[in-house]
Amino acid sequence: MSTAVESSTPASSPNAAVTAADSVGIVVPLAIEISQPLMLDCGRSLPQHILMIETYGTLNAARSNAVLICHALSGDHHAAGFHAADDRKPGWWDSAIGPGKPIDTNHFFVVALNNLGGCRGSTGPTTTNPETGHAWGPDFPIVTVRDWVRSQALLADQIGIECWAAVIGGSLGGMQVMQWAIDCPGRLKHALVIASAPRASAQNIAFNEIARQAIISDPDFHEGRYAAVGAKPSRGLKLARMLGHITYLSDDAMRARFGRVLRGGGDGRFAFNYEVEFEVESYLRYQGQSFVDRFDANTYLLMTKAIDYFDPAREHGDDLAAAFAKAQAKFLVIAFDADWRFSPERSREIVNALVVANRDVSYAVIDSPLGHDDFLMPLPEYQAVLRGYLQRVADELAA
Amino acid sequence: MSECIDNQANERVVERANNRPDNRPNHRVTELRPDLARISDWIAPGARILDLGCGDGVLLAHLARTRQVRGYGLEIDPDNVAACIKAGINVIQADIDEGLADFATGAFDYVVMTHALQALVRPDLVLAEMLRVGREVIVTFPNFGHWRVRLALLRGRMPLTPALPSQWYDTENIHLCTLDDFEALCREFGWAVLERAWLDRRHGTGKLIGLAPNLFCENALYKLRRPNA
Numbered sequence: 368m369s370t371a372v373e374s375s376t377p378a379s380s381p382n383a384a385v386t387a388a389d390s391v392g393i394v395v396p397l398a399i400e401i402s403q404p405l406m407l408d409c410g411r412s413l414p415q416h417i418l419m420i421e422t423y424g425t426l427n428a429a430r431s432n433a434v435l436i437c438h439a440l441s442g443d444h445h446a447a448g449f450h451a452a453d454d455r456k457p458g459w460w461d462s463a464i465g466p467g468k469p470i471d472t473n474h475f476f477v478v479a480l481n482n483l484g485g486c487r488g489s490t491g492p493t494t495t496n497p498e499t500g501h502a503w504g505p506d507f508p509i510v511t512v513r514d515w516v517r518s519q520a521l522l523a524d525q526i527g528i529e530c531w532a533a534v535i536g537g538s539l540g541g542m543q544v545m546q547w548a549i550d551c552p553g554r555l556k557h558a559l560v561i562a563s564a565p566r567a568s569a570q571n572i573a574f575n576e577i578a579r580q581a582i583i584s585d586p587d588f589h590e591g592r593y594a595a596v597g598a599k600p601s602r603g604l605k606l607a608r609m610l611g612h613i614t615y616l617s618d619d620a621m622r623a624r625f626g627r628v629l630r631g632g633g634d635g636r637f638a639f640n641y642e643v644e645f646e647v648e649s650y651l652r653y654q655g656q657s658f659v660d661r662f663d664a665n666t667y668l669l670m671t672k673a674i675d676y677f678d679p680a681r682e683h684g685d686d687l688a689a690a691f692a693k694a695q696a697k698f699l700v701i702a703f704d705a706d707w708r709f710s711p712e713r714s715r716e717i718v719n720a721l722v723v724a725n726r727d728v729s730y731a732v733i734d735s736p737l738g739h740d741d742f743l744m745p746l747p748e749y750q751a752v753l754r755g756y757l758q759r760v761a762d763e764l765a766a
Numbered sequence: 767m768s769e770c771i772d773n774q775a776n777e778r779v780v781e782r783a784n785n786r787p788d789n790r791p792n793h794r795v796t797e798l799r800p801d802l803a804r805i806s807d808w809i810a811p812g813a814r815i816l817d818l819g820c821g822d823g824v825l826l827a828h829l830a831r832t833r834q835v836r837g838y839g840l841e842i843d844p845d846n847v848a849a850c851i852k853a854g855i856n857v858i859q860a861d862i863d864e865g866l867a868d869f870a871t872g873a874f875d876y877v878v879m880t881h882a883l884q885a886l887v888r889p890d891l892v893l894a895e896m897l898r899v900g901r902e903v904i905v906t907f908p909n910f911g912h913w914r915v916r917l918a919l920l921r922g923r924m925p926l927t928p929a930l931p932s933q934w935y936d937t938e939n940i941h942l943c944t945l946d947d948f949e950a951l952c953r954e955f956g957w958a959v960l961e962r963a964w965l966d967r968r969h970g971t972g973k974l975i976g977l978a979p980n981l982f983c984e985n986a987l988y989k990l991r992r993p994n995a
Contacts, residue, residue: 699851718858719868722838725814729851730858734844748844755852 384457385449389465391423391472394448394458398488401521405483408511408676414497418522419444419481419488423464424472426528432764433528434470435519435555436460436479437536437543440611440670441662443487446479447472462745469753474761475532483518484510484669492665493594505591509669512539512677516546520554533557533760534696537742538709539670542677545717548694549679557760558696559753562706562742564713565687565720566678571708574614575671578607582664591665604664605655612654617705617738621647680720687720697727699756701749703735703742729756800969801985802828805878805904808961808989809833813875816900818862818892819882822846823855830855837874863887866895874900881985883907884939890951897957897992906987909964911944911980928967929984945980952990961989 384390402415421444426433436446438459447464449457464470464477481489484507488494492507499506510518523531534555536544541563548558567575582588585603589596616624625647629635643649683689698721702714711732721728733749735741741749802825809815811833817826820839823846829835838856841847850857860868862879863886877900883889884907896903908929909915918925924934932939943951945964952959964975964983974982 715868722858722868722873723870725836727856728838728858729847729856730860731844731847731851732859748848751848752851755848758852759854 382449382453382455385452385454389467390457390461391448391465393452394421394423394445394450396421396444396450396488399522399525401518401525403521403524405514405518405521407508407514409508411508413483413490413508416483416490416518417488417494418483418490418518419485420522420526421445421448421458421479423447423477423479424475426476427764430527430529432475432532432761433523434475434477435523435528435531435534435547436464436470436477437515437519437534437540437547438479438482439536439538439540440674441608441658441667442540443485444479444481444489445487447477460743462743463750463753469750469757470535471754471757471761474764475757478522478526478528480519480522482510482515484666484673486663486666491663492591492669493663502594503665504594505665507665507669509672512542512546512673513550515543515673516550519543519547520551523554529554531555532764533559533757535559535561536563537561538563538739539674539677541709542674545679546677548696548698549690552693552695555696556763557699557756558694559699559701559756560714560717561701562703562709562714562739563700563717564709565680565716567675568713572675574610575675578610578671579668581606581610582668585664588664591668593664599659600664601659604659604662604667605652607667608658608662609651609655612651614708615738615740617707620705620737623736625650687716688723691720691724691726694721694724694726698729699752700728700730701733701742701752702730703733703738703749705735705737706739706741708739799824801880801906801965801987804963804965804969804987805880805906806833808904809835809876811835813837814873815876815878816840816869816874818877818879818896820846820850820855820857823850823853823857825878825880826850826855827853862892866892866899869899871898872901876900876902876904878904880906881908884942886941889941889943890955893951893957893990894955897990901991902960903957903990903992904987905990906985907943907948908939909945909980909983909986910942911946912984913981916981927984945983945986948986948988952988956993958991958993959988960991961987963987 385392396419399418399420405413442459445458446460447458466473470477481487483489484491486493492503496503534544534547541560544558544560547555582600582603585600587593587598588600589598593599628646629644630646630649638644643652679690680687700714700718702711704711718728718730731752733746806829813835815835815837817839820826820841823839826837826839838858839850840860840862841857842861847857847859877896883905886892914927915925964979965985966972967984
């Protein structure tokens, strides 16, 4: 298959980062049509579906250097590079993917996708249901992490990848990585699970439920059929995202970044109203608003549910080690010490189960400034661990 | 603070070897630290091993290559963790002082700890935990009964020896012991001593050590087994 990477970029690029030596440059998304039927955990099935993907780097002749990137709650297939020379921001994990970066496109053929149920072009609530001719909306089936792995395995078949050199993901992406190792043990050599957890805790589910209720109780939600009536549950989706952002940062990080600083550089007096006053309020409103502009509420509901349902130990008598018993991949588990959404203790549960299951695993806890969000940051200690591990993966390919 | 304490003069040999320009440590080092070589003689091929304070993973790499062991290192220092990961050694970033509660009883054939015992908050508790988690335990420590140490104390000063090169105020070694102290601890807890090796600074065994181990041994290696095991 053709790679989406194009080396030629306009000479007078307004954004110098586009032509940086360690950037994958301008990338073009591809729509991959998967025509095999997909049975879903909920009992329904999809006769065919489309996955949007981007690829970076070159697939080798042995087709052995492919790396799959699994995205988190709000991610998509645009993991690295730029879509246009004047793009303000690169893909969501550009800090880690590129020539000479930890996920080195000089060595690896990197595949990123928008998961089934997403809202960036892959089959999901915003795409057309062929049976009705209208957008799926709330009728799109609730998919699970296992469904995603099935769908990603069909994608791998389609693009001719029998075995991934590595499957990598952070947060909800890390859950997909674990599921890959459990469900398709022979199809990946290395599993990199970053800032993740073996299952959502009651607290995680509680936060997700508030996010969902914020969306569902928005008068513009219209039981999920908001698009049909030309509405958008913006207030609910914005609230959901604001709540999410609180969990992505640690208390210390919020204090350091915003403190109690008042906006606007006024005279420091309180305004005694409910307008934006503290910097942190401004930050959350901005994050919430910009999310509304790029994300779909039904997809958000579905993604949070996928997190809540993920629990590979459940079918093995709540024994995670038993779930990992058939896994063959070597694991790297990375946690961030300021992360309270998926804390290091949760990663350690994964590690402990892998030790009991006698799997190869390494575990690093990164001294982190932000919290959960750090898995997207180019922290030197984090990148050294990622780079060191993946260098060995590349060496194995060359051997 | 419970990482492998780099206070052994001859560790520097290995360090030098590790700092070669190609930056590929461990695996290519053919000359293993002599105490580590001796430890590896005590380990049955194919065993499951946990190495506490594994440093950059030199012992595990050697054991994997020569003894086909499977195992994990525990290490607290981020640079050492990164070095292990880069070298393909299974390493788990953790603080030994926080205990081994994450590991099941009898999960390993051997639990090894080289030159970290004296830096632990409660060496006795950690040893007991090691003996719970492992069928056998291999532990090494510097002998505080060595004549150089005693001479320094006789002169009224804390010892500065090749085995103990740090000043009293900045040393990480907070629970030093002599051979006799360690033997007494083993007797008290009923731990069986399966093997002991008393070595000098160069990890050799001299006649003098045999005559008066607690005076002449600088580095002690012990292999223990828990009671009823």
